[in-house]
Amino acid sequence: xxxxxxxxxxxxxxxxxxxxxxxxxxxxxxxxxxxxxxxxxxxxxxxxxxxxxxxxxxxxxxxxxxxxxxxxxxxxxxxxxxxxxxxxxxxxxxxxxxxxxxxxxxxxxxxxxxxxxxxxxxxxxxxxxxxxxxxxxxxxxxxxxxxxxxxxxxxxxxxxxxxxxxxxxxxxxxxxxxxxxxxxxxxxxxxxxxxxxxxxxxxxxxxxxxxxxxxxxxxxxxxxxxxxxxxxxxxxxxxxxxxxxxxxxxxxxxxxxxxxxxxxxxxxxxxxxxxxxxxxxxxxxxxxxxxxxxxxxxxxxxxxxxxxxxxxxxxxxxxxxxxxxxxxxxxxxxxxxxxxxxxxxxxxxxxxxxxxxxxxxxxxxxxxxxxxxxxxxxxxxxxxxxxxxxxxxxxxxxxxxxxxxxxxxxxxxxxx
Ligand code: MEV
Numbered sequence: 001x002x003x004x005x006x007x008x009x010x011x012x013x014x015x016x017x018x019x020x021x022x023x024x025x026x027x028x029x030x031x032x033x034x035x036x037x038x039x040x041x042x043x044x045x046x047x048x049x050x051x052x053x054x055x056x057x058x059x060x061x062x063x064x065x066x067x068x069x070x071x072x073x074x075x076x077x078x079x080x081x082x083x084x085x086x087x088x089x090x091x092x093x094x095x096x097x098x099x100x101x102x103x104x105x106x107x108x109x110x111x112x113x114x115x116x117x118x119x120x121x122x123x124x125x126x127x128x129x130x131x132x133x134x135x136x137x138x139x140x141x142x143x144x145x146x147x148x149x150x151x152x153x154x155x156x157x158x159x160x161x162x163x164x165x166x167x168x169x170x171x172x173x174x175x176x177x178x179x180x181x182x183x184x185x186x187x188x189x190x191x192x193x194x195x196x197x198x199x200x201x202x203x204x205x206x207x208x209x210x211x212x213x214x215x216x217x218x219x220x221x222x223x224x225x226x227x228x229x230x231x232x233x234x235x236x237x238x239x240x241x242x243x244x245x246x247x248x249x250x251x252x253x254x255x256x257x258x259x260x261x262x263x264x265x266x267x268x269x270x271x272x273x274x275x276x277x278x279x280x281x282x283x284x285x286x287x288x289x290x291x292x293x294x295x296x297x298x299x300x301x302x303x304x305x306x307x308x309x310x311x312x313x314x315x316x317x318x319x320x321x322x323x324x325x326x327x328x329x330x331x332x333x334x335x336x337x338x339x340x341x342x343x344x345x346x347x348x349x350x351x352x353x354x355x356x357x358x359x360x361x362x363x364x365x366x367x368x369x370x371x372x373x374x375x376x377x378x379x380x381x382x383x384x385x386x387x388x389x390x391x392x393x394x395x396x397x398x399x400x401x402x403x404x405x406x407x408x409x410x411x412x413x414x415x416x
Contacts, residue, residue, distance in 0.1 A: 008049050012036035015052045029053070043326055059271060059329070060084040061336070064091035066099025067351045074348055075333035076267035081376035082369070083263045087352055090359035093230045097306070100224040100351035104343050108154050108175035108217035109316060111187035113198055114207035115170040116163060124170055124202040125158040131201050132156050138197060139174060139190040146186055151179040153190070169207075172198060175217055180342040182275060182318035187211045213281040215314035216289070220343075222350035223310040224358070225302065231362060237307040239365035240358070244299030244309075251293040257357070258287055258296050261311065264356030268349045272339075273323035273330025275316075279349075282314035297357050311354040315346035378405045385410030 004018060013036040016029045033053030034041050045051040062074040062084055076084050094100070118124045128135070139153040146152055155175035163169040174194070178186050191209035199206050228234045247257035262283060266276045287296050297311040319342050324330050339345050363369045378396035385407050387395045395413045399405045 012041055012045055012051055012053070015050065019052060039328060043328065047323060047326065057270075059333075062087040062091065062352060064088050064095060065348075065351060065355070066091075066095060067348055068102055069099070072337055072348060074268060074352055075271040075336055076264070076352070077270040078263065078267040080263060081380060082373045083267060083356065085372070085376060086359035086363075087264055087355050090355040090362070094224050094226045094355070094358075096230060097225045097227055100222050100354060102220055102222045102347035102350055104315075104346065105219045105221065106217040107177045107179075109178050109183040109187050109215055110212040110217055111174040111176060111191040111210070112212050113172040113174070113191050113195060113209045115172065115198060115202050115204040116167075116207055118168065118170055118202060118204040121160045121168045121170040121204075124204060125160065127201055128158055128170075128172060128198065129156065131197075134197070135174075135194060138194050139176065142189045142193050143186050146179065146181075149179055151177040151186075170202065170204065173212075178318070180319050181321045182278065182316050182324075182342075184211045184275070184278070184316075185321065213278050213314075213316065214285040214289075215278075215282045215316040216286060218314055218316060219286075219312060220315040220346045220350040221310060221312045222347070222354045223308065224351070224354055225306050225308045226358065227306045228304075231307065232366065234301075234305045236362065236366060237301050237305060240307055240361045241299045241301060243361045243365045244295065244297070247295035248298075254287065254293050254295045257361075258283065260360035261296050261313075261353040261357045263360075264352040265313070265349050268345075268352050269317060271330070271333040272317070272319070272345060273325075273327040273333075274318065274345075275322070278316050279314075282316055286312075286314050297354060299361070307358075309354055309358055311350055311357065313350060313353070315349060317345050317349065318342050319345055374405045375400055381405050381407055382410050382414075385414055387414055 004022060007015060007018065010018060019025065020029065040054050044054050057077050057079055059075055059077050062076055065072050065074055078084065135156050136153045140147045153174060154177050157173040157175065159171040160168050161171055174187065174190055176183060176187050176190060188211055195206040195209050228237050247254045262280060266280060269276045269279050283296060287294055296313050297309055299307065299309050302308050318324055319334055319339055337348060363372060378399045379392055382392045382395040387410065395410050398413050399409055
């Protein structure tokens with residue numbers, strides 16, 4: 001029976017005991033988790049419901065990155081073996097050409113208000129625009145501190161979309177500069193506060209009032225060049241350009257191409273306590289904005305035959321509010337990067353995404369990813385087979401020598 005009465009009211013220690021009692025789990029929960037009094041566990045218990053502990057993932061540092069002329073060490077959280085190594089390699093190869101440059105286009109998060117039941121949505125749209133200043137005042141009164149710091153409502157947009165059986169719905173967009181916050185709370189509060197006024201002015205019925213994760217008014221662009229000499233010659237540049245073209249015309253390839261980008265993006269988003277799902281939803285919706293799912297990056301050669309890549313994606317991340325503020329490890333990660341603004345964080349995330357994509361394409365377009373990947377993955381396989389300490393390395397090394405990285409092989413080697 002999965003229903004446990006009052007689970008949310010128990011302490012972490014009580015929940016752990018209850019869980020063992022209910023599930024008969026034989027695993028020693030305390031062995032897999034920090035003490036229930038540990039700072040991370042206590043914070044986790046305040047962040048979400050029904051906490052029994054924290055889930056550990058590897059946190060590593062990407063080196064060699066130069067972003068907008070500044071060197072930066074970038075914390076990344078990922079379970080995938082080759083992700084951090086790939087960024088370090090790709091970044092090293094573009095150091096001499098200056099690293100990655102970034103630029104931000106727009107600062108606005110979008111809040112949506114859906115209005116239905118309108119006989120004349122076009123006229124309602126005009127009426128709403130006539131109330132722009134009142135809309136601004138209502139939205140800004142929701143977050144005076146944001147306004148004091150220079151943020152707040154920037155623009156009101158309306159869209160008329162089809163609804164069921166010949167009717168239309170009016171969608172109001174609030175474009176809000178949320179400064180250094182991701183902004184979901186600020187925007188959702190504004191949209192909810194505005195809803196009754198929208199109903200009054202439009203004479204329609206408000207349905208949803210919620211942030212859009214397609215944050216296409218808050219986009220970051222990153223670009224970088226790799227000299228042909230640094231990456232193994234012009235043939236390699238050509239092969240990477242062709243790999244990019246493959247993704248341009250084929251959504252099946254574009255999905256994998258973008259997954260590689262998100263390997264880097266999500267790892268930094270996660271490390272800083274930001275909402276990985278928000279950034280991922282935004283990235284994929286942006287990738288599909290033309291109607292065909294497309295790559296988030298483009299690869300071309302410059303006049304000297306060097307490889308240049310550009311990446312563009314919505315960047316709804318913050319350095320204040322949410323888990324970024326309360327998660328001690330997220331705070332530490334921001335400090336390591338000396339982050340002072342959400343824009344700088346967005347620049348770093350986009351740069352890592354671009355470099356990650358470079359490394360994946362370079363490997364794919366030359367020797368394939370399995371050699372490098374398996375060299376790292378072999379350790380996982382050895383651990384899964386039961387290897388411990390220095391034996392992990394020797395079993396992994398032997399599997400690579402044999403050219404077979406498989407758990408059954410690791411088990412056989414361990415027995416030997
Ligand atoms: C694996 O996690 C990511 C790649 O598949 C990305 C790509 O194919 O571009 C290697």
